[in-house]
Amino acid sequence: MADRADKARWTSPLRRRRGPGWAEQTPTWRAARPALIADALERASARPSGNWFVVGASRDVRPGSPCGRTVGGVEVVLWRSSSGDLRAGSGVCPHLGAPLRDSRVVCGTLVCHWHGLALDGSPFAGWQPYPAHDDGVLVWVRLDAVGGEEPSERPVVPVRPAAATGVDAVFTASGRCEPQDVVANRLDPWHGSWFHPYSFVDLTVAREPRGETDDAFVVDVSFRVAGRLVVPVRAEFTAPEPRTVVMRITEGEGATSVVETHATPLTAADAERPRTAVIEAVVAASDRRGFALARAAAPVLRPLMRRTAGRLWRDDLAYAERRWALRSTGRFPG
Numbered sequence: 001m002a003d004r005a006d007k008a009r010w011t012s013p014l015r016r017r018r019g020p021g022w023a024e025q026t027p028t029w030r031a032a033r034p035a036l037i038a039d040a041l042e043r044a045s046a047r048p049s050g051n052w053f054v055v056g057a058s059r060d061v062r063p064g065s066p067c068g069r070t071v072g073g074v075e076v077v078l079w080r081s082s083s084g085d086l087r088a089g090s091g092v093c094p095h096l097g098a099p100l101r102d103s104r105v106v107c108g109t110l111v112c113h114w115h116g117l118a119l120d121g122s123p124f125a126g127w128q129p130y131p132a133h134d135d136g137v138l139v140w141v142r143l144d145a146v147g148g149e150e151p152s153e154r155p156v157v158p159v160r161p162a163a164a165t166g167v168d169a170v171f172t173a174s175g176r177c178e179p180q181d182v183v184a185n186r187l188d189p190w191h192g193s194w195f196h197p198y199s200f201v202d203l204t205v206a207r208e209p210r211g212e213t214d215d216a217f218v219v220d221v222s223f224r225v226a227g228r229l230v231v232p233v234r235a236e237f238t239a240p241e242p243r244t245v246v247m248r249i250t251e252g253e254g255a256t257s258v259v260e261t262h263a264t265p266l267t268a269a270d271a272e273r274p275r276t277a278v279i280e281a282v283v284a285a286s287d288r289r290g291f292a293l294a295r296a297a298a299p300v301l302r303p304l305m306r307r308t309a310g311r312l313w314r315d316d317l318a319y320a321e322r323r324w325a326l327r328s329t330g331r332f333p334g
Helices: 002-009 034-046 179-186 189-195 291-296 298-328
Strands: 052-057 067-071 074-080 086-090 104-106 109-111 132-134 138-142 166-175 200-207 217-226 229-241 244-252 258-265 276-285
Touching: 034 179, 034 229, 052 067, 052 166, 052 258, 052 276, 074 138, 086 132, 086 138, 166 291, 166 298, 179 229, 179 244, 179 258, 179 276, 179 298, 189 200, 189 217, 189 298, 200 229, 276 298, 291 298
Parallel strands: none
Antiparallel strands: 052 138, 067 074, 074 086, 104 109, 132 138, 166 276, 200 217, 217 229, 229 244, 244 258, 258 276
16 A cells, blocks of 8 residues: 555656747846856855865775876875875875876885885875865865965865765866856856756746855756756755855755866966866755665766766856956956
């Protein structure tokens, strides 16, 4: 009887859309006021980061193998100790400058492949470690010289669904722009159904930011599944620190799911041609009983989730790069 009751209560998350086509939708350019987006960006830029930068997925740093990244023009190497703890520090060997990302990890110790200098994560022979944090989905490093702020003990990690209840995937790409251009893209929700009609339709900004204490964009939007089949949700966009924008589903299918967009500078602040990495973590959750199957199939789902994010960022990086190109030549409107 219980199974029959469950089936009777079950409702499909899919809806059949009957709205206007792309060209018939209501223009959003008047609502997407440049000053409003600029103010939201300015507030985000003023928030403290503690000098923490996302460098990649937690899965990227595998036991027994070093992982190399560049942040703000600084080479960084990461690896795991014999107990699985995250280690990080300068990616340049202090002896003769070897790239430590190409070295080996032996019993949790990083061993330079040029002359055998061994590093266990503590300061040694001029080599300096960097504070590092593994939040279970992403890995962060603290670079005080790059960030230039008051350092903090931990990064600003957004609230996510509990680890045992969600499926996460991390997508990474890079473009010729600065972190602010990536953040500005995410703080413009109005472009969604115009620029990404293959993914979003019927987008309405239900509430704009009202200031520092109420700084969220609230959006009603339908995710396109196939043809006219969509999943309508309400989502909230916030910027908890200068290089992060979080989209959280607050109502509808997948409530509590988040998409975190982190913008990490690859080049130094004074670089003539800056490059920025977009590291996007998607953590999907659902209270549907069948979602347990999705968690079990996570290794198969992750490439599909990354592919979906990649399609969006193919367009959004073009948006961010265009914004930087106009800013850098003094041609940006406003």
